[in-house]
Amino acid sequence: MRDAPSPDRPVLQRTGAKDRTLAASASERSSRWLASLQIWVAIILLAIVFGSALLAAFVTPYDPNEIGLDKALQAPSVQHWFGTDQLGRDVLSRVIWGGQVSLFLAACAVALAGAFGTLLGLVAGYFGGAVDRAVMWIADVQFSLPAVILALVLVGAVGPSFTNIVVVLSLANWARFARVIRSEALSLKSRDFVLLAKLGGASPLRIIAYHILPNVLGTFIVLATLDVGLIIILEATLSFLGLGVQPPDPSWGTMIADGRGYLERAWWISVFPGLALMATVLSGNLLGDALRDRLNPSQRRRW
């Protein structure tokens, strides 16, 4: 009810209160604006990286493996935006092709690690008991081994083919999925709808597939987005150490390693693939954070 201001109800005080609520909503709005800016920056950067990687054959100005010793170590110019390397190859073309290799590898590894980890997490969380203890024990083993060393040893043992690298990267990364999905499954299975499904005669497989899996998908997407960055870095590390993508195929890690010896004379050989790597991983993480906040506001900053 809105009546005229009476003498015993000062008008000033009411406007003051109104201003305060306005200020609060303004700061809230600017934080929301920043959050959406974060998402858009991430999406645009990822679109550029993914787009050029997908269309590498059409957007690269030169053949990434075309050697021209007469053009070696040229600084960035109109002809070669990112300069040329010690063998005269165009750095921009190699960054784009390298992105295709790195992203495809990372996508395959995340998909494999995510599927494997989620499956184990669901089974461990739903069945509990000995299964749960066994799965979590193996996950702890994976956690306790540094990912780089684990990957190094495995690739050293089986050799650096594409499939091997994907499998090794997923073996070094599935446990995070398993652990987070397990804890979600654990809390979901005590909800009434799972009890009702059981009393309706649903099999464990059906309960996991229809009642638990759909409710962990949001978490899965967030984890996977954040994991892409980690895996790209791990792959670059392996390539840097010579156990990842093999030359002459370009990859960001190999390119950074190649340019190491020329840093004083030709910084662009290492810096541009490094920047591409950083931009991709950073925007992956920004997008992952934003997705987490959107999909599940109650779990902000939990992992």
Next chain:
Amino acid sequence: MSAFLSVRDLRKTFPVSRGLFGKPELLHAVAGVSFDVPAGTTFGLVGESGSGKTTIAKMVMAADEPTSGGIVIDGSDIATHGKAERFAFRRLLQPVLQDPYSALSPRMRVDRIIDEPLRIHRTYSSKAARAERVAYLLDAVGLPASAAQRYPNEMSGGQRQRVAIARALALEPRLLVLDEPVSALDVSIQAQILNLLRDLQDRLGLTFLLISHDLAVIGFMSTQVGVLYLGRFVEVGSKETILSDARHPYTLALIASAVPEADAAPVTGEIPSPLSPPSGCVFHTRCPVATDRCRQEVPSLRQLKPNHLVACHFAETTRKETRNA
């Protein structure tokens, strides 16, 4: 009068461990409960939290194994059921639980939620037949047909509880276990849901096992009422007897807390721990008329008149005594 659901001397104990090295103690959640529910009637279980109501419901629904005692549903002892029999038996009996927010899968559309038991039990061969059944059920619980396309988070508590009831009815069960079906709902919605349940009972000939801490709900719905205290009955009788001629001091106290102008004083204090139940009559620690005899001698559940059992040494005089106390 043959009972559709018959419970005989049902007991459930949980081992509770005391610290790391302590000997586990036994918690008697349900300590010997027997009752019969004739087809088409409602048996109301009333008691405070911790009295064992939900444990009994879980055992009746075969979600939990009894420690001892028997549960016979439609002439068949559920303890003897094999896997296939238990699966088939689930169709006879469906639950409606307290919290409609937790009872529906959040990422499942309403038609899928209601339809799921039909898929599991393969009762209908075609998709169209199932859709028809879902439409019928939505109508039966008073929801518009458009509700089928919605998700639980778009619905209110009362609407969700209607969906939960529709799902429970999908397989044409004969017994519904109603575990606090309205206690999570607004008072105005409670009456609607209770009326709906009574209406469905009349139309479909359902048998109800109703669990509630609310004597008003129990009184509105039940044919027969059992008052639970620390896992055992202190008084069993027809609804009329319990509401107007209760004899156990605990029942009288429950009525007093539900109806302010009643004679007896409302029950005070906390329910004792079922780990160490009081000696003699379990209610003596809170009873206004307890004597030394109550502290030593366990009162048996004895018949006061046809269809009225009371576990109190002084059942004949309690109505006068509590009034004076």
